[in-house]
Every structure is written in structure tokens, then in C-alpha cells.
Amino acid sequence: MDITERFINYTKFDTQSAEDSQTVPSTAKQLIFAKYLKEELESEGLEDVEMDDMGYIYATLPANTKKETPTIGFISHYDTALDASGANIKARIVKNYDGGDIELSSGIISSPKKFPELLAHKGEDLIVTDGTTLLGADDKAGIAEIVQAMCYLRDHKEIEHGKIRVAFNPDEEIGMGAHHFDVEKFGCDWAYTMDGGDIGDLEYENFNAASAKVTIKGCSVHTGYAKGKMVNASRLACEFNAHIPETDIPETTEGYQGFYHLLGIESHCEQAKLSYIIRDHDRRKFEDRKDFMENIAKEMNEKYGEGTVKVDIKDQYYNMKEKIDPKMYVIDIVLKAMQESGVTPKVEPIRGGTDGAQLSFRGLPCPNIFAGGVNFHGPYEFVSIQVMNKAVDVIVKICQIAGTFND
Numbered sequence: 370m371d372i373t374e375r376f377i378n379y380t381k382f383d384t385q386s387a388e389d390s391q392t393v394p395s396t397a398k399q400l401i402f403a404k405y406l407k408e409e410l411e412s413e414g415l416e417d418v419e420m421d422d423m424g425y426i427y428a429t430l431p432a433n434t435k436k437e438t439p440t441i442g443f444i445s446h447y448d449t450a451l452d453a454s455g456a457n458i459k460a461r462i463v464k465n466y467d468g469g470d471i472e473l474s475s476g477i478i479s480s481p482k483k484f485p486e487l488l489a490h491k492g493e494d495l496i497v498t499d500g501t502t503l504l505g506a507d508d509k510a511g512i513a514e515i516v517q518a519m520c521y522l523r524d525h526k527e528i529e530h531g532k533i534r535v536a537f538n539p540d541e542e543i544g545m546g547a548h549h550f551d552v553e554k555f556g557c558d559w560a561y562t563m564d565g566g567d568i569g570d571l572e573y574e575n576f577n578a579a580s581a582k583v584t585i586k587g588c589s590v591h592t593g594y595a596k597g598k599m600v601n602a603s604r605l606a607c608e609f610n611a612h613i614p615e616t617d618i619p620e621t622t623e624g625y626q627g628f629y630h631l632l633g634i635e636s637h638c639e640q641a642k643l644s645y646i647i648r649d650h651d652r653r654k655f656e657d658r659k660d661f662m663e664n665i666a667k668e669m670n671e672k673y674g675e676g677t678v679k680v681d682i683k684d685q686y687y688n689m690k691e692k693i694d695p696k697m698y699v700i701d702i703v704l705k706a707m708q709e710s711g712v713t714p715k716v717e718p719i720r721g722g723t724d725g726a727q728l729s730f731r732g733l734p735c736p737n738i739f740a741g742g743v744n745f746h747g748p749y750e751f752v753s754i755q756v757m758n759k760a761v762d763v764i765v766k767i768c769q770i771a772g773t774f775n776d
Contacts, residue, residue, distance in 0.1 A: 372757050376513040377460050380505045385455040386448035386543045393423040394539035399448055400424050413520055423549050430519045430533040434772055438531025441771050442560030445511030446541030452746040459499040466495050473500030479749045486743050494754040506742025506752040511563030512537055514757055518764035530772040544685045547727035559699045559734040562725040568756045570739035571703055573693040574718035575726045576648040577655035578685040581662050583643040585678050606634055606641035612665045625650045650688055686722050689729035696734050706766035712759055
């Protein structure tokens with residue numbers, strides 16, 4: 370099976386996760402794909418293939434050298450984002466992309482005028498959607514690349530390597546992917562998530578991240594008799610959000626700049642709920658941002674009465690850089706692998722996070738490598754077949770270089 374067939378097969382499964390679910394995985398449909406993937410790994414000859422009842426899959430490609438080598442791992446997640454539908458994905462290939470507009474379906478156009486990233490892939494074969502769903506290259510491209518690389522190493526025994534572990538997990542898109550990941554069972558000295566963007570991306574800096582749930586308690590009274598009695602929670606929700614500076618939202622920030630992002634509002638006169646995420650690369654600024662939201666609530670409670678506004682903030686993950694810096698050989702190996710594969714490295718901070726950030730803080734250094742998808746989480750998502758093949762080359766090279774680590 371080539372990587373194109375493998376990836377398109379994966380896109381046929383709806384694996385969207387669900388933020389408010391109390392189960393693991395958050396949606397039962399993720400387990401359907403997980404079982405398929407487990408069976409595929411077994412059929413491809415990997416060893417120690419197992420899947421736990423939460424849908425975490427682990428497998429091994431045994432060492433083919435007698436040298437003492439580190440055990441390294443590769444990880445990807447199989448859930449897709451909540452931002453667009455992941456059901457009934459109709460993936461198709463645009464061969465030898467000419468640099469112009471792509472008609473995904475009638476009236477739905479992916480244009481380099483809006484998405485200039487397309488032009489970097491002129492002459493390549495692009496896998497796109499029909500414009501009504503996401504594609505799922507985040508992160509099924511990563512899974513396809515890892516499996517393809519393991520098959521290549523299986524068939525090319527002249528490439529010496531140590532023990533390699535692979536793992537695939539649910540619920541990354543809701544920040545829960547690493548929560549039930551068994552680091553001890555995985556048994557690696559270090560690992561890499563194949564969950565980055567376009568070719569060459571290498572990331573070992575990411576946002577510190579938290580969620581914030583704001584609950585506003587109102588008092589509903591007939592509008593004709595509301596004076597001095599009504600507390601309109603919907604209006605107070607607007608007031609709360611008005612405190613957020615327009616300079617500190619995703620639409621106005623880039624690079625290392627942090628932000629507050631309003632995910633959604635549910636409101637009635639009696640009660641309102643606002644859901645935010647808080648992000649910053651700098652740990653001190655991150656803590657300041659959390660304090661800022663608490664202070665908004667404090668000020669509003671002084672104005673409207675104690676208990677009117679409650680803020681529940683929960684940390685999600687931290688910047689992995691502080692855990693990677695002492696072990697920069699993990700990065701040096703990737704840089705060498707990319708260079709030997711003809712890939713120009715692009716080392717940039719992630720304006721987001723990966724499972725690797727949480728795993729790094731649990732003792733498994735785990736930077737992030739490109740998987741090739743572009744315009745994630747929406748109907749204009751695409752991935753280049755040539756880039757996916759380059760990602761396979763990089764994985765193979767990493768395994769080969771790690772096999773000489775103790776020489």
C-alpha cells in the first residue's frame with residue numbers, strides 16, 4: 370500500500386472528538402478507527418501491537434542491530450478537530466497543481482489569493498476536500514507517514530536501527546491526548562510527534578495553555594418591573610468580554626504574542642457561560658493573563674454583588690522548551706535527518722500545542738515534526754503527497770541516525 374492510499378483510507382473514518390464528553394475517548398467513533406489501525410499494524414508485521422480500552426495504540430518495530438542504541442518513538446493522534454465536520458470526507462487528488470484556483474465543489478473555491486500557501490506546492494499532487502468537511506491531515510497524515518516509514522524499514526533491513534516504538538492516541542484536539550498516554554509502557558528514551566504543518570517544520574517551543582470557563586449568575590424579572598431587580602447575565606457576558614483587549618486576541622497576534630480566545634457564549638437573562646482559551650509562550654506572562662481574568666471577575670463582583678461572576682481556570686499544558694533544552698541532541702538528530710533528506714528545516718515556535726508538550730513534562734522529550742497538512746481544521750485543508758513522502762524519508766533517517774547514537 371502506498372502512502373496516498375493509506376492516508377485516504379484513514380480519512381474515510383469520522384474520528385472527531387468532543388470537548389464536553391466525560392468518556393475516554395471522548396467519542397465512541399474514534400474506537401472504530403483505532404481498531405482498524407490496530408489490525409493494520411498487525412497485518413504489516415509490527416510486534417507487541419496492543420490497544421487499551423481507551424483507544425491508545427502501541428506497537429514495536431524491533432531493532433535489527435546488535436549495537437546498544439536508544440529506544441525512540443513516533444506518535445500521532447487520530448482524532449480530528451471540532452471546527453468542521455469530519456464525516457463523509459470526500460478526499461480527491463489534484464495532480465500536478467498548476468498554481469491556480471481549485472474548485473473543491475460547485476461554488477467552493479480554494480484560491481491562492483486567499484491561501485497563498487498553495488503556491489509553495491505548485492507542480493505537486495495535492496489531496497483536498499470537497500469544501501464541506503475538513504480533510505483530517507491533522508493528524509492522519511502523521512499516522513500514515515509513521516506506518517509507511519515502519520514498513521519501509523521492515524523491507525530494507527540494510528538500514529540498521531534500534532528498537533522503535535510507535536503510538537497513536539485519541540482526543541488531542543481537546544487537549545486530552547496525552548492524559549492517559551502510558552509513558553512507562555511506551556518505554557522510549559525520547560520521541561517525536563508527527564503533528565506539525567508544512568514541510569520542514571520543526572517545533573520544540575509551544576504556548577503555555579489554559580482553559581477558562583466563566584459563569585455569570587443573573588436574576589430574571591419581568592421587564593416591566595425590572596428596575597433595581599433584574600441582573601441580565603447576557604448583558605454582563607458582553608461586559609466581561611469587553612474587558613479583553615483587542616490587541617490580545619488571535620486575530621491581532623502572531624509569533625510569540627499570546628492571546629485570549631473566546632470559544633463561545635451560551636446565555637440567557639438568568640445565566641451566561643463563556644468559554645475561553647488562554648495562551649502565551651512566556652510563563653510569567655501566562656500567569657499574568659490568568660490573573661487578569663480573575664481580576665475581571667473580582668471587579669464585576671464588586672459592581673454587581675459577590676458570586677455574580679465565577680471564573681474556573683485550568684492549565685492544559687506548558688512550553689516544552691524548558692524540557693528539550695537540556696537534551697538538544699534530540700533536535701540535532703532531526704536537523705541532520707532533514708538535511709540528509711533534502712528538506713530545509715524551519716524551526717519555529719508553535720502557536721498552539723501538541724501532545725508532545727505534555728509528554729515532555731512527563732519525562733518523555735517529544736518535539737514536533739511536520740506532517741505536511743496545510744489550513745488545518747477547515748474545509749480548505751490540503752496535504753501534498755510529495756511532502757508526505759518527504760516526511761517518511763525524515764522518519765527513516767532519524768531512525769538510522771539514532772541507531773548510531775552511541776557510536
